[in-house]
Amino acid sequence: MLTLHYLSDSRAHRIAWMLEELELEYTMKVHRRRPSGLAPRELERLHFLGKAPLLEDGDLVLAESAHIVEHLLDTRAPQLRPDPASAPEQARSHRYWLHFAEASFAPPLIMKHLFDKVRERTPSLLRPVTGIVPSMLGKAYLDDTLAKHAAFVDSHLRDREFFVGDAPSGADFMMIFPCEAAAARYGGRYSALLDYVRRVHARPAYKRARKRAGVPYMYD
Template sequence: MITVHHLNNSRSQRILWLLEELALPYDIKRYERDRKTMLAPPELRQIHPLGKSPVITDGDLVLAESGAIIEYLAGHHGGGRLLPAAGTPERLRCTYWLHYAEGSAMPPLLLKLVFQRVATTPAPFFVKPVLKGVATKVQDSFVDPQIKLHLDYLESELTKTPWFAGESFTAADIQMSFPLEAASGRAGLTPARYPRLADFLTRIHGRPAYQRALEKGGAYHVG
């Protein structure tokens, strides 16, 4: 039996969504973030040394990293669903987006979150202006331009095809959901600025499997 080690408000939500799209049976083991640090609890290290989510177990297999998990589940349990045929341009695009989501799109969004917290974290009055100034400068000069570069690129890509890998919904769209939801929550992805990306989010949020995953995974917010 596949078990998803599910951390609230994390990338593991899209693994639940994938499993619902594939109509595969699975169990959920829940973990909650520390309310002060927002970090995963130490219990996750008992499953995987890095103590991060998502992690799945499938028999003796323990597998981390969203892209690897998605490829494994779709390839070994999906019966060919949600992965384009091998050797096609669509399959290459699907593979590209599976890697791009975490390798390129998420780093500037993570930096945005870090520097937003640096700017607002409690500090002695004589240090606070320095921290806020540094955080603001880094965001304005590097982080925000990088995010804009990626969002402009992604908006352009969705002018070519309705889904990231082509004409059909694939695992690539599940993988890309998290950075786009993060951008919507913290980086200016709005319908006015990025209509195609906003429409993509509306379409995935309306999918029955997405809704079922929310019901099973619990409250989910990426901000």
């Protein structure tokens, strides 16, 4: 029995999309963020870090989205992972994008998002002072890094429907979240990335996942 712990406005949506594409039976428990933005305490009863997504599979409680995606590939959908023996190049590419999503693409996007939140929550009189570090860091590092990463993803997607092969794979389930964040911020500049996000959003399985969660999603 699978139970997905889904946090509003979070990476949990990628797992919901995957479960729907696989047409697996599962229960979805929707948790709402606290006013601070943190996940509710009840997730800490399941996992020390108390972050989402979490997936219960029988007695197992799995955290970390790439770990969850790989667990589902291993146990429910081996056909979605290219075979290293017969398709070594595709298998390497699949593994690359699956890891790139959280290890390289998400961190600068999240940092930018958090800086925005700090700015929103700072009284306007203090903004010039509290904005100094984000603005210096933005100019020195974040903006260039993000532009480079987004251009890299955009060029990969220019002649492809999905990250690897001709159907959604583990790479897509991982990449959709940072792609949504990048498209929301810079969509106009990266048309292949934006088209990819639109294609995924149009998939019946993605729509089913959105309907089932029943809470707004910042990247709708």
